[in-house]
Amino acid sequence: MESEKDIWIKKALNSIDGIEPAIPPVNLHGRVMQRLQAERFRIVPDTVSSATIYRIAAGILLIVALNVLTCVVFSKSITEKKGLQSFAKEYSISGTSDGLLNM
Amino acid sequence: MLVTDYQQRIYNSCLGVLRDPEDAEDVTQEVFVEVYRSIDGFKGEAKLSTWMYRIAMTKSLDFLRGKKRKKRFAFMKPLFSDDSNTPRHDPADFVHPGVQLENKEMAAHLFNAIAELPENQKVAFTLNKIEGLSYEEISEVMNTTIPSVESLLFRAKQNLKTLLSEYYNNL
Numbered sequence: 347m348e349s350e351k352d353i354w355i356k357k358a359l360n361s362i363d364g365i366e367p368a369i370p371p372v373n374l375h376g377r378v379m380q381r382l383q384a385e386r387f388r389i390v391p392d393t394v395s396s397a398t399i400y401r402i403a404a405g406i407l408l409i410v411a412l413n414v415l416t417c418v419v420f421s422k423s424i425t426e427k428k429g430l431q432s433f434a435k436e437y438s439i440s441g442t443s444d445g446l447l448n449m
Numbered sequence: 450m451l452v453t454d455y456q457q458r459i460y461n462s463c464l465g466v467l468r469d470p471e472d473a474e475d476v477t478q479e480v481f482v483e484v485y486r487s488i489d490g491f492k493g494e495a496k497l498s499t500w501m502y503r504i505a506m507t508k509s510l511d512f513l514r515g516k517k518r519k520k521r522f523a524f525m526k527p528l529f530s531d532d533s534n535t536p537r538h539d540p541a542d543f544v545h546p547g548v549q550l551e552n553k554e555m556a557a558h559l560f561n562a563i564a565e566l567p568e569n570q571k572v573a574f575t576l577n578k579i580e581g582l583s584y585e586e587i588s589e590v591m592n593t594t595i596p597s598v599e600s601l602l603f604r605a606k607q608n609l610k611t612l613l614s615e616y617y618n619n620l
Contacts (some may be wrong), residue, residue, distance in 0.1 A: 355613045355619035358562075359606070362578055366547035370460040374474055378452050378481045385482055 452481055455498070458580070459505045465569060465579035466509040468543035468560055476512050480505045495589055502580075502590045532535075545579070556589050562612035570605035573598055 348356075461479050464473040481505050491500055542557035562569060569591070576582045576590060587598045 351614065351617050354617050355610055358555045358559045358613050359609060361552040361559050362545065362548055363552075364549060365545060365579060367457055367461045368464050368470075368473075368546045370456055370477070371470070371474065374460065374477065375452060375456060377474070378456065378478050381478050381482055382452075385485055426520050 451484070455501055456481075458498070459501060462502060462505050462580050463509050464545065465563075465575040466506065467488065467512060468564060472512060472516075476505070476508050479508050479512075483508065499586065499589045502576065502582075503592070506576075506590065510568050510572070540592070558613060558616050562609045562616065565612050566605055566608055570601050570608065573601040574605040574609075576604060 456477065460477045463476045463480070464474060467473050467476060473616055480501065484501060487504075491497070535594060541561050544553045544557050545560065548556040566574065572591060573587055576587045577584075582590070584595050584598045584602075585618045591598065
């Protein structure tokens, strides 16, 4: 003989017999179509792999680093040259290393 | 039109797994977007409905996993915000709108139990009992054999009985 518990469990298991399909909200169709339209005009394709993106980023970093290095080296040589010239001017000699050596 | 023809089926199957109408609406949209993106890859080896059900189940399970992850870290939220008024309990028992009125209370218990099933059993049970798919159709959706589907449904039923027994004891 089935217990009250068994009857309860059986009732629960059978509670969705004859279940009708849920009706989606009226505006769902419109929202799906909007999403699909937006998808149609997506500019950035998601076929660009992350490896490609990292390579491009690395390339940009390299260019920036080279530029910075060039600026540092160039400005250092300008500073040295300017220093030499102002020294030469001070002591009225030609602003070249030969002039300095002939002092 | 694909959306018109399949919208209700996809929404209904998502609702069975997700147990939340808003989540089901969101995932239904994601399903159709995925179908749109992948339609070129659809070779027609399976029926279109099979393919779409497969996407719907995958998206639904992904959504549930994401929700679980958020829940896991939800304890940290009060540390960063002063939102102490936000209740931290689960939403009220879900009752599928298609369930007959006299069965709604029992169905709420059943849907709570379905939510506790392992993913494969959950999908098989939902597709069979809520969507009304045959074993053969379910095997195509889940990319498995008919005996596997039978086994999944048998184990799902056994697990549901165990869970419902616990619920009964807690009444």
